[in-house]
Amino acid sequence: MYIDQVPNFSLRQLSYLITAARLGTISAAAAELHVSSSAISDSITALEHQMGSQLCIRKKAQGLVLTAAGKQVAAQARNLINEANELERDLKTTDDELAGPITIGCYPTLAPMILPVLLAEFGEQHPRVSLEIVETTQDKLAGKLESGEIDVAFVYETLIPGTPNHAQLFAQPAHVILAADDPFASRDTVRLEDLVDRDMILLDSPPSSQHTLSMFHGRGLRPTIRHRTTSYEVVRTLVGRGLGYGVLVQRLNNTSSYEGYSLVVKEIEPAVEPVGVEVIWPSQTAMAMRVQALIEFALARQWKTA
Template identity: 30%
Template structure:
């Protein structure tokens, strides 16, 4: 019998490429990951990996098992969803990950509606950058998470995750009201307010500015758009903001529409769409 937890590690290795990366993602030691994969080889009765020093590569059998393992994990999600649906309705914990602006604007009404309709549902929200959501879903720290992508940074295709669209919105260049600026190309000489390195917003800003021929001159770093807009309104720099953040803009901010859009999707593990708690959240949000 193949151990499901070990199959997850094999899928992680297929996705991440190295045992060290799998260990980091799962908060294990590399030695522990290697031991679990060796145990999986014994269960399978065939070599799954070829080792050369610290590097590993899939054998033909390992590649076959990794491909089928993804389907096995999705089938388990479907089974759990079917069992949950056999109960009286959405109940138990539902762990939701969302970026700060969504927590402030999109989630509250949905949480209230779900709490009234399904009092046995235990709703738990964690603020999380969209870039961190896929890993949190795979590691089962989340059941549902909100993902973003932009025209300038299309979203990855995650074979082990599914999603449904939630929002498609324009993006603006936010500038202090008294600052003469006609658009992005003219913002190359201005100070910028950027998100933290490693976040999607940070990457998008760098790509958008690079397309205009400049690297933004960073003065402040902030991840919450309400904070960003407050800094812009105080004359501290310019920034990119999506329409969802616009209600937080003070009167001292001017918003310049850009030919750039942001899309938000509701993501979950493949096979989990029919879970009653997940489908109830999707219905409440959409």
């Protein structure tokens, strides 16, 4: 819901009213809250002025009594204060326990490697931290970090949007995937020059597509693209059916396609430059302790990359 106006009163003013009504006198409320009687009296007067209603009747002999409007305000104020206290408890970090939400952005092909570890292992260590996931391509991350929509993201080092803080988790080179019965399947390595006239299944999702094509263009080659897809698994499935080869960076232990066709992985010769996988976070925003803990957890972990 869009909030178009901030209330003129504060939770402190409401708490003064509630306490004075519960104890029956302003002086008793002042003693319990460790403030002056004049501070409570002035606060209640200001609250009445801001709401445009008399909330209590103050009599020296009989103390303080709420009016009908005051009773309505006090009832709703208790709910507001309880919710505010609950919000503070949910977000408050203590020496023993982290708490609160973290929104994690992740490039889709990295998600099967990165997210299960964070959700299971980091989540188990910090049960009061709520992890929310946003899977998106790197071009769509632009602005989401600096705006606060995403607290931290896991991406390839190429084409990182903006100027966020970043640190590398690991790096690995691209590889070629082939169907098990492909004529090149028995080779130890594969040259891009030998693939250029064959059909390619291109992972057409930034920055993967740019990186793949740049490897060919860097050697003066133009690959023959038969199909384009934004899905990592579709690339593997089409390759498994023998419809072309694929070039990928992310490596999974599963050597079969979604349909069960066998795949083989071949290194590229000459060797291509490894691509780094990085954790990035906003450069202009104060970092919560829970986010810092997640980044430190990710950097300290030994990631299985093959």
